[in-house]
Amino acid sequence: MKNKINTSGLISDGLLASGPVCLGYIPIGIAFGVLAQKAGFNPFETGLMSLLVFAGSSQFIAVSMFSAGAGAVSIIATTFVVNLRHLLMSSSLSTFLGRLGRKKLFAFAYGITDESFAVNISKFKNGDWDINRALIVNFSANIMWIMSTVAGGYAGQFIPPHSFGMDYALIAMFICLLIFQLKGRIYMFTALTAGISAVLLSLWLPGNSYIIIASVFAAGTGVFIKNIGR
């Protein structure tokens, strides 16, 4: 009996927490599917990428690189750099995971995204969260992402290119995710430092390497400023 109550609480806790993430994925996923369709991808190819990569920003960037005729190596390298930020999210989550079975860790790692990270890390910090609830957040978001992108892939053939402001989906997503991160002055300082140095670097350096350089530099500067005041 006790077990049953815990389990039902587990699923509803997880789904409740992932609700806003899932709802957010619908318009972004559809927009991605439509853009991919315009770039010549069929819904299966779109779904395969959503399943294997499951990282929205890098999928948008990859599709634009595919349609610009970029080579395999440069597409994969750019994906690596853009998604390297998960390394840091994964490290930060690891402090709450303790020693777990391999299977759960492998499954949990797959679902780490900007959005699931934001939800899970704040729940873990509150102390009323565990790996099973976190897994439900990750996998419901994953299923919603795959379904929305495939739906967009089918809808794309009925939607003219550049309509409904779809080209702005990614930027609007970045804006909202950034707002979620701005929890104090030091975060604003870091984001602004990263943004300004990224703009300057992007004018100098070809490709997308400016993203990782500016991020590492800005976060380092943030830690320095934070500790200098002590």
Next chain:
Amino acid sequence: MMIGREYCYIVLGMGLVTYLPRLLPVYFLAGRTLPGWFIEWLDLIPAAVLGALLLPALVTSETPRIFTLYRLEMIVAIPTFFVAIKTKSLGGTVITGMGLYWLLDIIFI
């Protein structure tokens, strides 16, 4: 529908390079304590990455990149920021941003 073999290899490669940074820290760091400065640095990384992704998308135009402050992307970003702050809703912000961009694109062009 056919899926090309080359496409499969590229997407598999993308999947692998995306999965490893997600897996390695939780796999190797779980249960260990990290130095304080490193945790502080990790805590600032998401804000840094998002800043580095966002600002160039607002004020530079693509290949070859040039700095242009008055772009439609930048103008739409201002109300979109307000909606994000007020609603804290990812879906609501994305729909507002797309809607305003669509509308202003029609009005100005």
